[in-house]
Each structure stands twice: as structure tokens, then as C-alpha cells.
Amino acid sequence: MISTPLKHKPNFPISTLYPLNMFPRKLVVIQPLPVAKGTPEFQASVDAILDEFAAKVPDELILPSSVTSNPPKNVTNIPRECGLLSSEEIDITENYDAVALAEAIASKKLTAVAVATAFSKRAIIAHQLTCCLVEWFMDDAIAQAKALDEHLERTGQTVGPLHGVPISVKEHMPLANHYSALGYSDTRKLDTDDAQMIAILRKAGAVFYCKTNQPQAIMHLEGVSVYGRVLNPHNIGLSAGGSTSGEAALIAMRGSVLGIGTDIGGSIRGPSAFCGIYGFKPTSYVLPLRDFLGEAGHLAEMNILVAAGPMCASLRDMDLFVSVVLAAKPYLEDPRVIPIPWTGLTGPKSSGPLKIGIMTSDGVNIPQPPVLRALEWAKSQLSKQPDAFEVKPFAPYQTARAMANINQAYWPDGGKGVREHLAKTGEPMFPLTEWTLKNVDPNVELPPSGLLKQRVDRDNFRMGFAQHWTSQDVDILICPAFVGPACEHETAFYWNYTAFFNYVDCPGVVFPTPIKALKKGEEGYPEEFKEPLGEQDTHIREMWDKGDFEGAPVALQVVARKYHDNLLFGALDQVKDALGLP
Incomplete structure (x- = not known):
């Protein structure tokens, strides 16, 4: 797999990541910026993995050099226009969500093989444009799909509600007979078994066909790994977010309709927002996490729990995903999972107008102009129906204190574990990894009493926030998912709008709006937000x-x-028509 610079002069800096003759096959992957390199021995091991990846891609699915050497800023239309997909494959990948695919396969309008083929082909096209994958196994997917088609033909019944639906999987999640890694090369291993959630989805009929890129340490809001940098399909000079970066880019490219993310600071919601898709971070252990983090799981889990959830293109796909997973009663295998019956979009509705708080700023950072426009759009749309919605301001709550506590809770060992992982193989420390560690003392590892103090501080903060929510008298809160639209590469610094809700363990859904950032220089901060709030702002x-x-x-x-x-x-079901949410 080869990364290539662009031949035209773009509006962002470009450099070559790998020499063009590094691999015997030329699977070109666009890379606007290089990634840091490790020791020669380490780079040789990475090159071997990339070479193995490239060798599996047939020539007929490799984009012409005229596309990869001179792509447009927005690459979302290239899969449709490149000539590598049939009209049926374009229709399958662009005009169905997961619910519709399941219905079409069950009714035999489509075959599982046709669907697996279409999404596998589109996924590898998307990868050449965005570097969204770490593994691609089209032959395996077609074999899975063929068995499902034969079962349906033989019995007249589907195996489950996801019969034939393709699902993409984040790199760290164990998938039988494929590789996983916990954000460091020394943790890469071939898994023999599915993780619990993967097994549930497979039993429901899901087809697996690729694994997606994630950042070093799984702790950046940008997907930059030793395998390359994930690009935002809407503007390849921008980040696709992180840590579930590959999933977001792949879904935005319609190379997937449904993927699985994890979130400890915004890793589902951030990339979903950057790429304009849906993402759901549930309350911790509403959905199972068993096997996702392994024995080398993140020390932050001592006080801030990871949550797993779906990323997709529609509200009803999120609902389908959660309902399928919870119908399997995962709490019977993992007692950490809370056995809450799922009602989803058919769930509780307010008896009077739905009370919606709009938080324009977190009190530390005022969001950039396009986000302010989106908040005003949402407020305007909802305010048109006063009988259905009561829209009011929501005051932020002690964001600076929360973020100070979060930054310490992420690295109770002072980053010692990160450095040890990297030292084992000669893997370089990436700039954003260094950024996440900048507020912790590398010479201080918290004793048990320090961890206990973090827990007490966290719980006191959560109780204070609960009282604050009550004082605001709202059912739900609408706020930014990030300080701006997708950020430029290597600038994903400020996670306040997502990480805060990990700290207080609130569920959150990111939803797309019709707002897009304008050309450079065409919009600025409104007059009432002209003055910055502080250094970060x-x-x-x-x-x-x-x-x-x-x-x-x-x-x-x-x-x-x-x-x-x-x-x-x-509540999402109540507001979906007012906000035009599919």
C-alpha cells in the first residue's frame, strides 16, 4: 500500500508519506501529511503489513492514478463516478440503510452476496481515498453471505434481524480469524474468537468484511496510526475525527451502513460529527464491552468508563443495532451490563411540550461560526412548534474543573504504559499522543489513595451536575459535538463538548444538520461572540x-x-420531523 502526494497545488500542505516504489503492488492511498516513523526495524514490520494488505486487492478495484494523484477536495462522489462499481452496486450502497437492506434481503429483492460484494468493493475504493481501513476481506464476506443466502433459500427464514447486513468493525475489537490491536503495534494479535458483541451481531446474521483504522493509544480525536492518516471525505485537508475515525470516514463514503465504535472522550461522537453521520454513545454498560479492551485495557477505566455504540446513516439504524444487541441478553454473560429493557424510538414521550435546553457555549470555548449557525438553525426549527417543544437556554456547568479532572483520570500512571508499549517495538510517539499526555507528570504514578480521590471527586461532580440539570428543568440538551466542524490535521486539541459527558456518564447522540462550513473568509463570529473567553478560545x-x-x-x-x-x-423520535432527521 503506497501513500501518494497530490500533483495539483491544494489549499493545505502536502508531503509524501512513502516512496512510490516501496511495495510491489501499487495500491495508492492519498496522504496529505506524513506520519511519524519509528526505528528501521519497526518500519519494516509496518511495511510488511501494508504489503500484505495491498496484495489482497485485485487490480480491477484499484483506482486510476489520475484520481489518486489529483483528487478533489471532496472525494465523496468518486466511488459513484470512478467506473469500478456497477449501477446495481451503486444503488445498493447509496440508497439503502441497514433496516432497508435487511428487509430487501429477507424479501429476496437483494441477495446477501450482492450486498456483501457491493460494500466490500466500495470499502476498498473508500480506503484509497481516505485511508479508513486496516484489514479488508472481501472473499471471507462473500463466503459468509453465500451461506446466508443458502439458508434463506433452504428454509425460507432469515437467521436473524441482521441477515446479510454488512457491518464494519473498529480495529481493536476481536473478530475471529482477524487481527486486533489496542492502539499500539506490540498489542497486535490474531484473534481466534469473536468479542461478545461481535458474536451477537454474527448470530443475528451480520456479515463482516473489513476492520477500520484507529489512532495510536486509541486516544486521539484524529485517526492517525502507523498505517496512515484517516482523511475526511468531505474535505481531505481535514480530520475524520477519532478514535473511531475509520468507521466514520467509511460510512460517510457509503462503504458501510453500520459500524461499531467505542467512546471514552468523544471517540464515537467526534468522528460522527466530523463526517456528518449518526453516532450513539450510551450510558456506560448499557451495551456490552466484553473482550473489546483485553487485559491491556485503558487505565482511565478506573474512573471513566468506555462505552460502545453504533455509527450509521439513520436514526432507525441506531435503534435496530441497540435492539438486536440487547435482545440477546448480554447481561447473562457479562454482569457489568445493566439489564434495562430497550424501547428506543418508540420509547417514553413527554406528556406536555418536550423541554429542550440549548447550550451555545461550555463556558470555556465558544464554538466556531458554522457550529453557532447550526445551533441557531436547531433552535429556530424547534421554536416553530411551541406546542410540541419548549426551547430554552442551558447554562454550562464547571467545564474547566471537569476537564482538569478528566485529563488526570485518563493517565493515572503518568503515561508510563504508553511509553512502555512504544518502546517495545520502536514505534514513534505521535504528536497528538504527546498532546494528550502534556498535562500529566511522567514521573508520578497515582497510588490507590490517589485513584480513590479521583473517584470521590468524580462522584461529587456528577451529583453537582445532576442538581444543575434539575435546576435547568429540561428533558434533553442540544449542544455542540466539537468546537468547530472537522478540524485541520494535527489540531484536534479540545474535546470539552464530548469528554464532559463521559465524565458525567450521560448518553449522547450526534446527528447531522444541513449546515456546512463556507469557503474560507465567508463567515466569522457573530457580534455577540466577538470576545474570546480565554486562552483556549x-x-x-x-x-x-x-x-x-x-x-x-x-x-x-x-x-x-x-x-x-x-x-x-x-425524544429523538419527537424532534426528528422538526429537524428533518432520516
């Missing part, structure tokens, strides 16, 4: 002035109280 404004965000989609986040996941989905 000043930096964010500087990045806005310098950056080119043209075409970046803007998404918003809707949040409910902890364990009110059903209420969150019931």
Missing part, C-alpha cells in the same frame, strides 16, 4: 482564521441524563 479562533474548512458538515449533539437512554431515543 483564543487558540480556537486562531485556528479558524488560518484554516480551510470548506464543505465540512456540521453535526450537533443531543444528551440526556445518565441511564435515560430510552428517553433520549424517545
Whole structure:
């Protein structure tokens, strides 16, 4: 697999990641910026993995050099226009969500083989444009699909509600007979068994066909790994978010309709927002996590729990995913899972007008102009129906304190574990890994008493926030998912709008809006937001002035109280028509 610079002069810096003759096959993957390199021995091991990947891609699925050497800023239309997909494959990948695919396969309008073929082909095209994959196994997917078609033909019944639906999987999640890694090369291993959630989805009929890229340490809001940098399909000069970056880019490219993400600081919601798709971070252990993090799981879990959830293109696909997983009663195998019955979009509705809080700022950072426009759009749309919605301001709650606590809770060992993982193989420390560690002392590892103090501080903060929510008198909260639209590469610094809700363990859904960033220089901060709130806000404004965000989609986040996941989905059902949500 080869990364290539662009021949035209773009609006962002370009450099070559790998020499063009590095591999015997020329699977060209666009890379606007290089990634850091490790020791020669380490790079040789990475090159061997990339070479093995490239060798599996047939020549007929390799994009012409005229596309990869001179792509447009927005690459979302290339799969449709490149000539490598048939009209049927374009229809399958562009005009169905997961619910519709399941219905079409069950009714024999489509075969599982046709669907697996179409999405596998589109996924590898998407990879050449965005570097979204780490593994691709089309032959395996077609074999899975063929068995499902034969079962349906023989019995007249589907194997389950996801019969034939293709699902993409984040790299760290164990999938039988494929590789997983926990954000470091020394943790890469071939798995013999499916993780619990994967096994549930497989039993329901899902077809697996690829694994997607994630960042080092699984702790960046940008997907940059030793295998390359994930690009935003809407503007390849921008980040696709992280850590579930490959999933977001792949779904935005319609190379997947349904993927699985994990989130400890925004890793589902951030990339979903950057790429303009849906993403759901549930309350911790509403959905199972067994086997996802292995024995080398993140020390942050001592005080901030990871949550797993779906990323997709429609509200009803999120609902389908959760209902399928919870119908399998995962709590019987993993007692950490809370056995809450799922009602989803049919769930509880408010008896009077739905009370919706709009939080324009977190009190530390004012979001960039396109996000402010999106918030105003949402407020305007909902305010048109006063009988259905009561829209009011929502005041932020002690964001600076929360973020200080979060940054310490992420690295109770001072980053010792990160450095040990990297040292084992000669893997380089990436700039954003270094950024996440900048507020912790590398010479201080917290004793048990320090961890206990973090827990007490966290619980006291959560109780204070619960009281604050009550004082605001709202059912749900709508707020930014990030300080701006997708950020430029290597600038995903400020996670406040997502990480805060990991700290208080509230469920959140990111949903796309019709708002997109305009051309550079065409919009600025409104008069009432002209003055920055502090050092971070000043930096964010500087990045806005310098950056080119043209075409970046803007998404918003809707949040409910902890364990009110059903209420969150019931509220989404109430607002979907007003906000035009598919």
C-alpha cells in the first residue's frame, strides 16, 4: 500500500508519506501529511503489513492514478463516478440503510452476496481515498453471505434481524480469524474468537468484511496510526475525527451502513460529527464491552468508563443495532451490563411540550461560526412548534474543573504504559499522543489513595451536575459535538463538548444538520461572540482564521441524563420531523 502526494497545488500542505516504489503492488492511498516513523526495524514490520494488505486487492478495484494523484477536495462522489462499481452496486450502497437492506434481503429483492460484494468493493475504493481501513476481506464476506443466502433459500427464514447486513468493525475489537490491536503495534494479535458483541451481531446474521483504522493509544480525536492518516471525505485537508475515525470516514463514503465504535472522550461522537453521520454513545454498560479492551485495557477505566455504540446513516439504524444487541441478553454473560429493557424510538414521550435546553457555549470555548449557525438553525426549527417543544437556554456547568479532572483520570500512571508499549517495538510517539499526555507528570504514578480521590471527586461532580440539570428543568440538551466542524490535521486539541459527558456518564447522540462550513473568509463570529473567553478560545479562533474548512458538515449533539437512554431515543423520535432527521 503506497501513500501518494497530490500533483495539483491544494489549499493545505502536502508531503509524501512513502516512496512510490516501496511495495510491489501499487495500491495508492492519498496522504496529505506524513506520519511519524519509528526505528528501521519497526518500519519494516509496518511495511510488511501494508504489503500484505495491498496484495489482497485485485487490480480491477484499484483506482486510476489520475484520481489518486489529483483528487478533489471532496472525494465523496468518486466511488459513484470512478467506473469500478456497477449501477446495481451503486444503488445498493447509496440508497439503502441497514433496516432497508435487511428487509430487501429477507424479501429476496437483494441477495446477501450482492450486498456483501457491493460494500466490500466500495470499502476498498473508500480506503484509497481516505485511508479508513486496516484489514479488508472481501472473499471471507462473500463466503459468509453465500451461506446466508443458502439458508434463506433452504428454509425460507432469515437467521436473524441482521441477515446479510454488512457491518464494519473498529480495529481493536476481536473478530475471529482477524487481527486486533489496542492502539499500539506490540498489542497486535490474531484473534481466534469473536468479542461478545461481535458474536451477537454474527448470530443475528451480520456479515463482516473489513476492520477500520484507529489512532495510536486509541486516544486521539484524529485517526492517525502507523498505517496512515484517516482523511475526511468531505474535505481531505481535514480530520475524520477519532478514535473511531475509520468507521466514520467509511460510512460517510457509503462503504458501510453500520459500524461499531467505542467512546471514552468523544471517540464515537467526534468522528460522527466530523463526517456528518449518526453516532450513539450510551450510558456506560448499557451495551456490552466484553473482550473489546483485553487485559491491556485503558487505565482511565478506573474512573471513566468506555462505552460502545453504533455509527450509521439513520436514526432507525441506531435503534435496530441497540435492539438486536440487547435482545440477546448480554447481561447473562457479562454482569457489568445493566439489564434495562430497550424501547428506543418508540420509547417514553413527554406528556406536555418536550423541554429542550440549548447550550451555545461550555463556558470555556465558544464554538466556531458554522457550529453557532447550526445551533441557531436547531433552535429556530424547534421554536416553530411551541406546542410540541419548549426551547430554552442551558447554562454550562464547571467545564474547566471537569476537564482538569478528566485529563488526570485518563493517565493515572503518568503515561508510563504508553511509553512502555512504544518502546517495545520502536514505534514513534505521535504528536497528538504527546498532546494528550502534556498535562500529566511522567514521573508520578497515582497510588490507590490517589485513584480513590479521583473517584470521590468524580462522584461529587456528577451529583453537582445532576442538581444543575434539575435546576435547568429540561428533558434533553442540544449542544455542540466539537468546537468547530472537522478540524485541520494535527489540531484536534479540545474535546470539552464530548469528554464532559463521559465524565458525567450521560448518553449522547450526534446527528447531522444541513449546515456546512463556507469557503474560507465567508463567515466569522457573530457580534455577540466577538470576545474570546480565554486562552483556549483564543487558540480556537486562531485556528479558524488560518484554516480551510470548506464543505465540512456540521453535526450537533443531543444528551440526556445518565441511564435515560430510552428517553433520549424517545425524544429523538419527537424532534426528528422538526429537524428533518432520516
